Amino acid sequence: MARIKRRTIANRNITKLRVNIMAPEVKINRADEMMSIPDHGNQTEVVKKDASTQTYDYDFSSRINIILKYISFGSVANLFSILTDSLNDWKSIHLRILSVSVYLILRLLNISFESSRDILTSLRMLNIQTCHAWATTIIDEGNLCVILRDERGSYKRIPFYENFPEILNEAKSYVLTEMCRKECTFDAMSLAIFLDKRFRELYPEIEIEPESLVRSVESCRVDLLKWGAKYDSNKNWPYFEGHEREDVLLARQKFFEHLINLKDFYYVPKKDIVYSWISPMRKKRILISHDESTFRSGETSNFRWIFPDKAPFFNKGRGRSIMISMFMVSHNETSIFELSDEEYQDALKSHREISKNDGVNYFPRSANAWIEPRKDAYFDND
16 A cells, blocks of 8 residues: 655645555566566655646747757768767677667657668668567577677778878868859768779779779768868858948938938839839939849759858859849839830940940840850859
């Protein structure tokens, strides 16, 4: 029987229960006998509180599901790669123990056999047949240490760069050069291919299968992390923006003040179901603005490898690009500034130079133009 001692604390709605529990003797099977030890004569203290005394960590509660949003099985596999690469005495037997442990956890959580297979594959561990064979051997022989049998997998792994130190500086130099480019095309596979190529050039006497890499992509990913690189979002890294100079800010402020004071004299777009304009009644003025936009083919990379203290200029994507320069007109008749045929012929009489394109592709009878980087007498994006 359990003895219950009740104590009431004044002015607080808290009930404290001290329970002495004598655990009954339970017969357990062999597997449970190895995994757990019965605890007899436990003394358990239970504290009950009402709703007014309970506190909640709302910040923690709101971040419970953040792992599902930002972490994948690939991230966990990278953690295992970091573990194996950071331990100089890592042996294959350690991978066996870790793989079997993860497999047992999955099965104890009632994860299906097929799902467990996929998870182990995603984590780059031993295959599920091997893990299951070791688990059944442990159960049959009733000894967890059977996983160490015959000292299998006890060879010592020698770190790659300790064996071949000549290639380390070349690899770091290559990584730094590639990450400083504006194009976000570098990844762990690029480093793996570079190492494989240089290794075959430096050590031709070492035979390696043509289709295999001398250093795996996972290990190269760990190398990047150890060297201080980050796989971060491809955003606008710090750079000096010309339109934020003090003189530009002052000119912009003066222009806004001028436009606000004389807004009744300009054509103003009206936001309605149908796009329309509000025309001025007197002293009509037309606002002409200039816009430059660069369009790129190919998809934009959301993430890229980068050294935070050596951030390159921002590049929005990959592939060919085109830059368009347009003079926009705030008027109800047209939105692009251009001359009529008669106006253009009259302009040629005074300014013959406007008929020359100088490597720039002009639209007909207009100062609007487009140019392609690496062509049309324009600078390279690099």
